Amino acid sequence: xxxxxxEGTGLSLSAVALGTWVFGSDHWNGSDEKLCHDAVLxxxxxxxxxxxxxxAYGWGRAEEIVGRAVKGRRQSVIIADKCGLVNKPDGRVDRxxxxxxxxxxxxRSLKRLGTGxxxxxxxxxxxxxxxxxxxxSELLRLKEEGKIRHIGVCxxxxxxxxxxxxxxxxxxxxxxxxxxxxxxxxxxxxxxxEPKTAFFAYGPLSGGILSAKYKSAPALGKSDARRxxxxxxxxxxxxxxxxxxxxxxLAALGKGYGATAAQCAIAWALAHDGVSSVLCGAxxxxxxxxxAGAADFNIPLSxxxxx
Numbered sequence: 001x002x003x004x005x006x007e008g009t010g011l012s013l014s015a016v017a018l019g020t021w022v023f024g025s026d027h028w029n030g031s032d033e034k035l036c037h038d039a040v041l042x043x044x045x046x047x048x049x050x051x052x053x054x055x056a057y058g059w060g061r062a063e064e065i066v067g068r069a070v071k072g073r074r075q076s077v078i079i080a081d082k083c084g085l086v087n088k089p090d091g092r093v094d095r096x097x098x099x100x101x102x103x104x105x106x107x108r109s110l111k112r113l114g115t116g117x118x119x120x121x122x123x124x125x126x127x128x129x130x131x132x133x134x135x136x137s138e139l140l141r142l143k144e145e146g147k148i149r150h151i152g153v154c155x156x157x158x159x160x161x162x163x164x165x166x167x168x169x170x171x172x173x174x175x176x177x178x179x180x181x182x183x184x185x186x187x188x189x190x191x192x193x194e195p196k197t198a199f200f201a202y203g204p205l206s207g208g209i210l211s212a213k214y215k216s217a218p219a220l221g222k223s224d225a226r227r228x229x230x231x232x233x234x235x236x237x238x239x240x241x242x243x244x245x246x247x248x249x250l251a252a253l254g255k256g257y258g259a260t261a262a263q264c265a266i267a268w269a270l271a272h273d274g275v276s277s278v279l280c281g282a283x284x285x286x287x288x289x290x291x292a293g294a295a296d297f298n299i300p301l302s303x304x305x306x307x
Contacts, residue, residue, distance in 0.1 A: 001014050001015065001016070001046060001047025001048065001292065001295050002014070002015040002295045003015065003049075004198075004276045004277065006171070006196070006198045006276065007196045008196070009150065009171065011078060011119075011150075012049075013049070013050050013078065013198060013276050013277040014047055014048045014049045014050050014277060014292075014295070015270055015277060015278065015295040016048055016266065016270075016277065016278055016280055016291055016292050016294055016295045017048060017050035017051065017052055017080075017200065017277045017278065017279045017280065018039070018040065018043040018048050018050070018051045018052065018279070018280065018281075018282060018288060018291075019052050019202060019279040019280055019281040019282075020036070020051065020052060020053040020054075020057055020062040020065070020066060020281070021054075021057050021062070021225070021281055022036070022057075022281050022282070022283045023036040023053070023057055023058055023061060023062035023065050023066070023283075024036065024057070024058030024061025024062050024064075024065060031283045032283070032284075033061070033065055035283060035284045035285070036062075036065050036283055037065050037068060037069050038284070038285045039282045039283060039284055039285050039287065039288040040065070040066060040069035040070065040288075041069060041285070042282075042285035042286075042288040042289050042292075043282065043288040043289075043291075043292055044069075044070075044073070044076075044077070046288070046289055046292035046293070047292065047295075048288075048292050049076065049077060049078055050077075050078045050080060050277055050279075051066055051070070051077060051078070051079055051080070052080040052081075052174075052200070052202075052279050053066050053079070053080070053081055053082075054081060054082035054085070054124055055081075055082070055083070055085070055105055055108065055109055055112075056082070056085040056087070056093070056124065059087055060108070060112050063081070063109055063112040063113050064112050064113075066079065066113060067112060067113040067114040067115065068114070071114065074115055078119045078120065079113065079115070079118055079119050079120070080118075080119065080120040080122060080152065080172075080174075080200070081109050081113070081118045081120070081121055081122065082121070082122045082123070082124040082154060083097070083101075083102050083105040083106060083109070083121065083122075083123065083124060084096060084097045084101075084102070084105075084123050084124040084125055084127060085124045085125060086101060086105070095125050095126070095127040095128075095129075096127060096130070097123060097126075097127035097130045097132075097135040098127075098130050098134070098135075099134055099135065099137065099138035100138075102135060102138045102139065102142075103138055103141075103142065106118070106121065106142055106147055106148065107147075110147060116146070116147075117146055117147055117148065117149055118147065118148045118149070119148075119149050119150060120148075120149070120150045120151075120152045120171055120172055121139065121142065121148035121149075121150070121151060121152065122151075122152035122153060122154050122172070122174060123135065123152070123153045123154060123156075124154050124155070125154065125155050126155065126156060126160055132160075132163055132164060132167050133167050135167075136151070136164070136167035136168040139151050139168065140168055150169075150171035150172070151168060151169060151170055151171055152170065152171050152172035152173065152174060152198075152200075153170060153172070153173055153174070154173075154174040154175070154200075155174070155175060155176075155184075156173060156175075156188070157184075157187065157188070158187050158188055158191050161173055161188060161191055161192075162191065165195060165197075170195070170197055171197065171198060172197060172198035172199065172200055172276070173188055173191075173192050173197055173198070173199055173200070174199075174200035174201075174202055174279070175188050175199075175200075175201070175202070176201075176202055176203040177201035177202070177203070177204065177269050177272075177275070177278075178201075178203050178204045178205065178206050178210065178265065178268075178269065179206075179210065179246055179250075179265060179268055179304070179307060180206045180209075180210065180232055180243055180246065181203060181206065185199075185201055185269075185272070185275075189272060189273075189274045189275070190274075192274055193273070193274045198276040198277070199274050199275050199276050200276065200277050200278075200279055201269040201272075201275050201277075201278045201279065202278075202279040203230070203279075204265050204266045204268070204269045204278050204279075204280060205262055205265050205266070205280070205281075206230050206232050206243065206265075207225070207226040207229070207230035207232070207233065208226075209230065209232050209233065209240075209243045209244070209247060210243070210246065210247050210250060210261060210262065210265040211247065211260070211261055211262040211265070212244075212247035212248060212250060212251040212260075212261035212262075214244065214247075215244075217233060217235045217240045218233070220233060246307060247261055248261075249306070249307045250262075250264040250265055250307065251264075253299075253303060253304070253307065257297055257299060259293075259294070259297050259299070260290060262290060262291065262294070263290065263291075263293055263294040263297060264294075264297070264299060266278050266280060266291060266294035267294050267297045267298070267299045268299070268301070268304055270294065270295070271298075271299060271300065271301045272301070278294075280292075280294075
């Protein structure tokens with residue numbers, strides 16, 4: 001495993017991190033909690049030291065799985081958690097970064113994780129109805145109390161990220177970044193380099209499609225996140241066909257390096273200057289180990305020119 005040291009923080013992040021959106025969540029046609037627990041252990045055994053989770057992943061179940069899995073080794077694990085997505089009584093999800101909601105979420109997350117602190121506490125999505133300054137004021141109070149150690153943001157565009165820098169110390173920015181979704185990462189990466197802010201790239205496999213495991217479009221349940229978040233599973237507009245061609249090209253590229261298509265997709269994100277860690281979801285130990293193995297490959301961006 002490779003590690004990237006973040007200047008001035010004392011933290012070194014594994015090049016590949018474990019994402020837990022699939023844990024205990026019906027957003028992915030369900031997941032086996034025992035396998036998810038074992039996926040955490042497998043990732044740690046491969047040198048992964050960053051686990052990214054959120055209350056919205058299984059509405060607390062993902063945090064509980066992570067908490068149980070890291071028990072007894074908490075000091076060697078960097079937990080990146082989030083706040084800002086709140087489940088409403090009618091089943092809808094609301095963006096809420098009001099100070100009182102941020103604090104309440106932090107307290108609940110600490111309890112589910114079974115820990116006294118969260119290493120990186122991230123704003124899951126921007127909340128246009130709450131001044132960013134108010135949110136950061138509460139985050140800074142939580143930091144002073146020792147309940148969080150660093151502040152991060154997710155899904156912030158370049159201008160909003162610059163505004164966040166004016167509100168307080170931003171340890172990290174997290175954006176979707178893959179061969180099928182390049183714009184957000186390429187927009188934010190240059191801004192992260194100047195203040196040496198860590199950059200987490202998520203969704204490198206675009207919901208699994210770049211693993212080249214799908215020969216035809218899978219049947220997705222109504223609550224499956226790939227129906228609404230990863231648009232490449234749609235067959236009506238040719239998106240699935242185009243994404244499949246990219247996946248096939250990755251599989252062909254991997255033969256020359258002894259890598260799988262998934263590892264090539266992850267290596268593409270890692271090859272970009274400023275990418276600190278690539279968040280890769282896994283619902284089994286085998287997937288976790290395959291993803292972690294992508295850090296062993298140094299594939300130049302020039303190898304992807306025709307993909």
